[in-house]
Amino acid sequence: MHALRDVLGEMPLHRSVKGIRKGKPVPTVTIDGCKVEVEKDATVLDAAKKAGVWIPTLCYHPAVSSDASCRLCMVELDRGDWRQLVTACNYPVRRDIVVYVSSEGAQQARHGVMELLLARAPESQELKALAERMGVKETHYPKVTESQRNCILCGLCVQVCEEIIGQAAIGYAGRGVDRTVAAPFRQPSEDCIGCGACAAICPVGTIKVRIHKDEQEVEISPFKSRAKLLICEECGAPIISMQVSEQALGKVEVNCEEFRERVRLCPKCRRSQTAGRLKAATANKENGERAVNWH
């Protein structure tokens, strides 16, 4: 299956343009001694990016709202006579503040959280790589909680499905240690359109997209939800889920005919078809004829 972007090419997507308010104060954030100015209500993480300071994150993604559930991006906020641990991904900057990323307290907090996550999902290669980058070699905690295929419950999949795709086909089931990400009643969900956004956003590779060629269906694992696929008319390769193409219609500025034409072929076949036309056109040009319509 292909990413929606590959299928649609350079089609313009609707974008909401954020209103720029005038006269907003510009607070200064001092990160480990480095001063940066950010817009009011920007997060500490935004400021850190601007300052070129790396803060490890797992449940943060710029496309969705910050839930701060993984607690990996802890930094210390200067409160005068004491320092408060805050999550960088959602702490709003409202006035001039001083934060410490590489202080001992902040590092200890991040390492502690990472060790707990490693104990939960010891087999995740992605998590190990992030731990290594943070300087955490291993966890000294035993594995005491069951995780579903190394799921660290960051919640990005749930958020992207609700906030970006607008389907909310998955959510949380259970409480505390029993918490899992699941479709309602842990049954395959009819609301799942098989877009694969959850798999794309999963930071530890827990969610997988499986193609069932014979049934011409896409399955989102481990939720067992399935959706019908559009098949390339040329080579028979699966292109994209049918429901995704239907939904995309509402979100793309294009006439239906043009859109349907675009999703008729898989990107590979479309490229080779275009290449064929290009070749023919070049040949025709050499023959002194006018260029043909690319479509």
Added chain:
Amino acid sequence: MTVLGNAKLRSTAELEHMQEELRARHTPSAKCVRVCTGPGCAVKGSPKLYELFCEAVERTGANVEIEAKSVGCHGLCECGPIVLIQPGNIFYQKVEEPDIAEIFRETILGDRVVEKLLYENPATGQKAVTPEEITFYKVQKRIALAGNGLIEPTKITDYIAERGYIALAKVISSMAPEEVVSEVEASGLRGRGGGGFPTARKWHSCREAEGLPKYVICNGDEGDPGAFMDRSIMEGNPHSVIEGMLIGAYAIGSEQGYIYVRNEYPLAVEHLKTAISQAREMGLLGQNILGSAFSFDIRINRGGGAFVCGESTALMASLEGRPGEPRAKYIHTVESGFRGKPTNLNNVETWANIPQIINRGGEWFAGIGTEESKGTKVFSLVGKVKNTGLVEVPMGITLRRIVEEIGGGIAGGKRFKAVQTGGPSGGCIPAEHLDARVDFDELTKLGSMMGSGGMIVMDEDTCMVRVAKYFTNFLQKESCGKCTPCREGLSQMLHILERITKGEGEVGDVEELEGLAELLEGTALCALGKTAANPIMSTIRYFRDEYDAHIKEKRCPAKECRGLFRYEIDPEACTACGICLKNCPADAITGEKKVSHVINQEKCTLCGMCWEKCPFTAVLKV
């Protein structure tokens, strides 16, 4: 009685007039039977007693004016069911069905006291006729619980007759919203739900916050094990909560309120519903209250039973119909709370204090308590004390007075070991700190907290490691699982505690627990996680020797942890009755007639059956 119909009250004058009429109806000699139907007495059959009293009243006929009332919790639950008789304020305890005829004949009709039903002071053997003579009540000061046990919660007229809704009339007719906030500020009232945040500051921030509509919420999601303070107020005096909310809404500028109450409190829900509909009928809720421009209404929302929903942001999420999970509070709920609007949330007890503060003035309230903690606090006193029940004490009272005077000391002649305050996230305070004063800051200094008012007393037979394990287990189960430290950290801590109580503890486990506790306190998302390590930390702080005994000597000093002590038969006490031998499921006991029995330690499975069954307490834990 023109105003006593269902007609709406159109002005504060009408309310005052109605109150006067209601009070005039009660002559001092009027006879009244008050049967406690609070949670403690109700399980002992008090609703049936109430019915029987009602029947008896009917049989008597109208020539003698007698009233039977079903009222809220009196507090001394240990001695329930409790019946109070007017005039004389005669306090009868442990009343049973056969006693009713006697009470009716002797006390109500004959004005004589039934001696056998009176409370007897266990120390002096003296009988007490009125509650004032009982130490349990003498030490208390009742503000939030003032109406409990006095009024019938399902009758708004009862509440109005006891100066109910007068505070509301006062603020509507003569106070500007800012003045109401100032009055509460003068009282020094701090949130009774556990946080202890100054109530007036919260109100002020919410009032100043941008955005409309504004909401006020009453947090009635009391979930601490063994706590029933809010329950008793909601069941016993629901109008005090409603009036408090009305005053708060007026001060803040809100037109809609919500009461979030546990579904496990069906009687509280029922009484609140009744109270709200009665208040609506009277024009005390709804549009243009008492003929003024102020409008406010309340809806009830029943919680599904998640402990974490007592956390304000989780409660609001649940109220919105989303899963009850907390969110970061970097932006406060007074700015952006329920539905993203300014929201003021207070606990049941906080709301119930408001009408009294307005009636008697903030200064009066500030005159009670300590420098930083004003007023009184309701506690549910449970555990190994003689008098368990609901108590309201002025802030600053010592723990010793609560345990020894109100609680009557430790039951069964045992020695006091610790008192656990603050609910599952609180801590255990040992005997050497019994003289500590009960207020927000003092309890925090001792490694515990005020919490919403749970108070569990433990005696020498309680293993503190097991106590820590019990609360950690509770919190691990009730954690919502959203943030890593709470979900994973609590599981790790519980794992360590389980090992220790099984005798598999290792040197370094305590340090490991301390490290995890620090991590949780610093990194967890909400207050549940941040304070979750308190039970562990406070028991390590005060009872480190017990941890060491478990870990190093594989011994449980309180002899509660199975496997860390042995059962032995005391040959002196053993009468060779053979009961233990017959009951031992492992055939580990040998013995003959007239020969004291012996436990074969290799066969013994430590089930404790012999210890339970021995009628001569000859089986010992060693």
